[in-house]
Amino acid sequence: MIFRRFLLLVFLAIMIQGCVVTRGTIGEPLQEEAVSGIKKGSTTMAEVVSSIGAPDRIIRGNDLDIFHYYYYDGKSPALLLILVNFIRMDIKSDNLYVFFNKSGIAEEVVYGKRTGRTQFRLWPFGD
Amino acid sequence: MTSVATHFPFIKLVVCAFCILLCAGCTVRRVVINDLVTLEQVSFIHVGQTTILELADHIGAPDEVTESEFGVVALYNWSDIKSSGLDFGAVARLFLPYAPTMSLNKTGITPEQFQVVFDPQWTVRAYGFSRRTTDDPVIWFWPF
Numbered sequence: 001m002i003f004r005r006f007l008l009l010v011f012l013a014i015m016i017q018g019c020v021v022t023r024g025t026i027g028e029p030l031q032e033e034a035v036s037g038i039k040k041g042s043t044t045m046a047e048v049v050s051s052i053g054a055p056d057r058i059i060r061g062n063d064l065d066i067f068h069y070y071y072y073d074g075k076s077p078a079l080l081l082i083l084v085n086f087i088r089m090d091i092k093s094d095n096l097y098v099f100f101n102k103s104g105i106a107e108e109v110v111y112g113k114r115t116g117r118t119q120f121r122l123w124p125f126g127d
Numbered sequence: 128m129t130s131v132a133t134h135f136p137f138i139k140l141v142v143c144a145f146c147i148l149l150c151a152g153c154t155v156r157r158v159v160i161n162d163l164v165t166l167e168q169v170s171f172i173h174v175g176q177t178t179i180l181e182l183a184d185h186i187g188a189p190d191e192v193t194e195s196e197f198g199v200v201a202l203y204n205w206s207d208i209k210s211s212g213l214d215f216g217a218v219a220r221l222f223l224p225y226a227p228t229m230s231l232n233k234t235g236i237t238p239e240q241f242q243v244v245f246d247p248q249w250t251v252r253a254y255g256f257s258r259r260t261t262d263d264p265v266i267w268f269w270p271f
């Protein structure tokens with residue numbers, strides 16, 4: 001029994017040798033409830049800041065102040081063998097833009113979520 | 128025929144050794160940033176009609192919004208970075224305590240961008256791709 005366990009352990013050790021799994025993120029994930037809580041024409045700048053936090057960037061465009069929030073998620077598996085190495089990294093981003101008018105009221109919200117589709121994919125070939 | 132059958136195990140060994148030598152020191156790296164935006168995906172855009180909200184509904188929120196002389200510009204960025212290398216010294220690792228490095232590497236960084244310019248009413252004024260993907264092979268280590 002002990003010998004079998006030892007063999008299983010050795011087999012597992014051989015199978016996972018050279019495997020590297022890395023994950024990197026930038027920023028904090030955007031909470032869906034906080035995003036859906038922004039009401040056009042009523043939510044103020046202060047309310048947005050208190051529910052989501054300070055923006056990562058503030059842009060000015062078409063006489064509007066635009067708060068930009070972003071979150072990046074990267075997943076990278078790698079197989080480093082004695083002779084062959086495969087490394088792949090998949091990075092995707094979520095972006096939220098809240099457009100404020102001169103009174104500091106949210107006028108428009110643009111939100112896109114891509115990080116849900118980030119995958120640990122090792123095989124570097126194909127799409 | 129009999130002669131080939133006799134040498135079959137040896138031929139298999141030679142083929143295996145040749146395959147190992149071919150793969151030896153081969154490194155393939157690929158970094159994919161965001162989703163590719165294709166011409167088909169943006170075919171719904173009509174200048175003077177499509178709004179930023181409709182754009183976000185179809186292809187997601189832009190990665191960057193910036194103001195230019197022509198109006199506000201939304202930028203969608205993506206990239207498919209392919210890198211590969213071949214280290215001819217790797218075979219020596221099988222036999223020698225010291226592995227000399229004799230490698231050829233090539234990396235292709237292709238930042239791509241889809242740009243949309245908006246008028247003051249946030250409808251599309253103009254749009255275009257900064258460049259198009261040239262389908263480079265994943266493995267192409269020859270640097271010259």
